[in-house]
Every structure is written in C-alpha cells, then in structure tokens.
Amino acid sequence: MSTSLESAVAEVCASVGNDPSRLVDVAREIQARFGCVPAEAIDGIHLRLGVSRPTVRSLVSFYSFLSEEPKGRVVIRLCDDPVDRLFGYERVQRAFSQELGIPIGGTTADGAFSLERTACIGMSDHAPAALVNETPVTDLSTDKAREIVAELRVHMSPERLVKKLGDGNNGHPLVRSMVRNHIRQAGPIVLTEHHHGEATRKAAAMSPNEVIRAVKAARLRGRGGAGFPTGIKWEMARAAPGARKFLVCNADEGEPGTFKDRVLLTEFPDRVFAGMTIAGYAIGAREGILYLRAEYGYLRRFLEDVLAQRRAEGLLGRSIAARHSFDFDIRIQMGAGAYVCGEETALLSSCEGLRGDPRNRPPFPAQKGFLGFPTIVNNVETLACVARILDAGPATFSEYGTKQSAGSKLLSISGDVGMAGVYEVPFGVTLREVLALADSRETQAVQIGGPSGRMIGPEGFDRTICYDDLATGGAMVAFGPDRNPIEIARMYMEFFEDESCGYCTPCRVGNGILRRGLDKVLAGRGEPSDLVQLEEVARTMKATSRCGLGQTSFNPVLTTLASFRPLFDSLVKEDPKKFRRSFDLEASTREAARIRTGGAR
16 A cells, blocks of 8 residues: 555545444545545554444445546546436437547546546526536536537536526525536425524523423424334334434435435524534434535535534534433434435445345334444424424424325426425415416426435326325426336336345346336336236236335336336237247347358358
C-alpha cells in the first residue's frame, strides 16, 4: 500500500472511531479521495475496523457509487428511469458518449471522465437529468450535453455548471443547486407554515405516552404506502426491552418517479428533524439517524447546518427544551446507491456498515433493529406529519382525509403532464381530479405507487387515493396516448432486474423471466400460454420472495395485464402448426451448422 493511501485509510477509519458499523462512510470517503476503493485500501480497512476482507469487498461491489476499479475524476451518472427514457435519455446518452469517446460504463483514457447510468436520482420532474459527481444537472438536451463536456474539460468543476439557482433553499449558500422545487399545490398539513421549535417544545411539556396518544388520536398512518398506524408502531418500540433505542428516518426515496422527500428536505428540514426528535422522545430513544440517499448528497452540508442550529437553540442534544429527561441527537448516514435500501431492514443493514441485504422478519425492527436494539423506521413525510400534529393538534390533522386515511398525501407527479411537481392533496381525492390538477391531457395510463405499485387505465381514474383503494408512497407517473403500456411495464421490470439484491432465487430469477416474457410479447412472438406463465411466475414470487421487493416487483406486469388485457391479447396468438412461436429453429441450429460445415472443409 502506498504511504498516501495507507495514511488516508488510517485517518478515515480514525474519524469514525474505527467503528465497523461505519464501514459505508469509510468506503465512501476513500472512493471520494482516490476514485475507487482499491484492494490495498480494502486490506487496510479490514485491519483497522476488524471486519473481514470478503465483507469489505462485498460491500464495495454491492453499492453502485463504490468501485474497486478507478473511476474518472468527474463521474457523469445519467438517470435512465422510465420518465427520463420517455423524455430523451437515449439521445442525451449518445451525445455524452460521442463527446467523451466512451460508452456507458466507460472511463476516458486520461482518467478524467466516467460515464454511467443510474436508476433514479429523484429528478423525474426535471427529466432528462444527471448527477455530475454530486451536482444535479437538470433538463438535459443533446446540445446541453455537449456544452457540459466542453466546459468540464476546461475547469473540471461540476459545481460551476450551475449558472442559475433554483427556488427556495436551492439557492442557499450551502446548496447552490439548479433544481427547482416545483411545489404546485401546497396543502394544510405538510407544505404549510412551520412554527419553528413549537412542536418540539409542546412535546417536551407532555409525557412520552401523551405524545403517542396524540399521534394515535390524529390517526396518522405511515406515508410509505403500507400505512401501518404510526402510534401503534411507536408503542411497540417503547414497550420493547433494550438498553438503547433508535429512531431512523428513511430518506432513501429510490422509487422512480418519486421526489417529494427531496422537496421536504430542501424546504422543510426543520419540520422533519422536529418530527424525528418528537418520535425519539416518544419511544425512549436518544439517538436518531437520517439515512440520506447518495443521490441527495448535495443537500448534506445544508442539512448538517440545520442540525447545528437546532442544537444551538436547545432543540437537539441534551435537555431539549429545558427538560432534563429529554436527550436526543441526530446524525446523517449517507447511502451509497442501492434501491433495495429503501426497504427498512435493508436500510438498517446499511446503517450497520453492511450490504443492504433485507432481513427475515420476525423479529421486526421495533423489537430488534439497528445493532440489535428496538428501532423505529419512519419516512420523511410521516415525520413531517408528526411535527404538524404536535404543532396544530390531532383534531386539525384528522379533519382532512377520510375515516380510514386521515390527513393529506404528498404526490410526486411526472410524465406526460403539463405541470410536473409536488402536490399536497387530501386523502379521498380521485385520480381523475389529481390528473386535472397536473394538467394531464388524454392520459391513457397512470403508474401509481412507483414501479411496485399499479398501472391504472382510464376505467380506474375515478378511484380514490387512500389506504383502502389506491395506496401509494407518493409516486405518480402519467402516460399519454402515444405510449405503449407494455413497453413501460418492461422498463420497470428491467429496473427490478437490475436492483434486486440477488439474495433469493424467486426475485433474482423471476424478474428476468417476467422481463423476457414481455420482450416476447412486444416482439410479436408471444402466445396465450405466455400470459398464463407471467401470472404463475408472479404468484410464485409473491409467495416465496424474502422481502418486499420480490413480493411486489411483479406488479407492473400483473396490473398492466389487468388494465390493458385487450392490448396483450392483440399481440399474442397460437401458431397454426402448434409450434412454439418464440422458438427460432434457424438460430438454434446455426452453431451446429457452422461446425458441420467447418468439419466438411
């Protein structure tokens, strides 16, 4: 190991107290300094943190933002989620490749640039978009791609690509981003005026059990889509035995088409941190973690500054709001690029310095979570709602929405709409009403709830957004009449095929089978029996996959089949001779013919 690399490994490991649970932080820092995590660094990390070499190497290979092979000094990550593909990803990618002289996955000979694709960067309202190192670059075109490369060759500073600052805190000196918030409709619960410190002080004047009762009275349910009652979840953690307890905020919104948490973290971070503080107090935790996805790394310094201000004002740290029994602090844990870490047990594995592998349940995190201690994982929007409940009272919150779905919901709306952005709507609103708000015209399909949600056709536009009907974590993508719903479902299956952690066979293999099945249909080689097989594979995945990813990743296929069955039926047919239409006899015998011909010579 070179002296500089050895000293850097020693310094970085020491900065986290040689704590093995901070392995992701260590690997990220080495990657940032050297453009990779080389084998020599892996050896040094292994010795200083006391973790095995295979563990370190496995972690580096798992996360897309880490690599054992050197990356360019500037890494351009193009977002290739379905929305970006529909709005010009391929043209932009070709322009970057031509200007740099490298394909996707390549690095220039001088080590200056790497060009990569990534699943989603939380910028679907700005598609096509990219990350240049940690700098978001939005609304790309082929001309803009060429200009970016030419400019970077001059100064090699991605930050200088930002010529015009976005609105709100995107213009903050610690952010300086071209991203725009696109808040299209603010509502009465989350995207509303925030009384700094009031919610935290009100919680401090109550007992932890009183705080939990207030959250239960508000009928708050988790905003991640599953909708588990938040107060009941907190009660479980408070009652669970454990010398330490943890509160984790899941800010790893990796669902393609979702970006509401980006807006909350940019414009309402104090409200989110207040919600974390209140939740920590309620469950008896003194330690909180904000798990921030790597794609939002450009917000980290700003968020750290907000935390520092709260500590200075007595709203975080020891004796919060002058209550001696109220100690709670928050640290930010960065992700390193892995969609599966949005699943709460995979997220906890990542927080512990491991691959983001999901865990078997039970035990549930509320019983045995981070480092084996009782842990509550709530998402960004849920915790923002908590602060509002304590600030304005449970009755104010629960007067909106429906009996089973109280309050409002943030929707990230993108795709073929006139006004992509974030909308706060009361639960119970119809999908048709939301489409009208977003100026969506001639919509033929809506993917709601992210890739693992459902594809809805026009006959379902009068369904309501609530936990009893169209439950959603917040992503909503509209598709116009010139889009092919089967092709869109295929894009989502390709996404799941890439993002599966590979731990269990049903998910690892099943997503590929489903994607290839859609390929056959789109190519005109499908048969009615292929549609039956798609449904059978989906049922197997649901029953046997280990975590929520594999238990729902087939939904693009099943829901598109249900909503657009006539389209599928029009593309499949039986061969008159009862042969398999998908079997290519010529291709299958081509190699044998070549060998036979060669042997004859």
